[in-house]
Amino acid sequence: MAFPAELGPLQIVADTQVCISESPQEQEFAIQAVRNQMALYVGGMGARGRNFYNDLAVRYGYVDEAKLVQDLYLSGQKAEAAAAVPVELVHGVSLIGTPEWVRGRVQAYRDAGVTTLNAHPISQSPESRVRMVEQLKEFAS
Secondary structure: OOOOHHHOOOOOEEEEEEEEOOOHHHHHHHHHHHHHHHHHHHHHOOEOOEOHHHHHHHHOOOHHHHHHHHHHHHOOOHHHHHHOOOHHHHHHHEEEEOHHHHHHHHHHHHHOOOOEEEEEEOOOOHHHHHHHHHHHHHHHO
16 A cells, blocks of 8 residues: 655654653652553453453563453452552553663664654653653653
């Protein structure tokens, strides 16, 4: 299939949440926010056996963990489901860490062919979210 030239080159967009901070407390706040969201998606989006996000976590190698998160979430144990989301999975789908770590992950996205990061900053203050976006812009340039 040929696309019209006016569409331009194909863009690869990655959606991620970001928290750039040296503070372990800020990082933990962000990790918990991502865990909560992942528990909803992996555990509660769709029916058992018909959940794209659960299937994706399985393809990422988290077979037992995805089942546990879904079992807990569907039984109403949402906090326990969030706690069952492995921190390695959280770090695999988000940019939460020190400036140096996030800079390296942004480069990894670039190396993988990502042309646009659709980043959602996680912070308790608007000023911190603005700072994170500015840092991410610097890392991506």
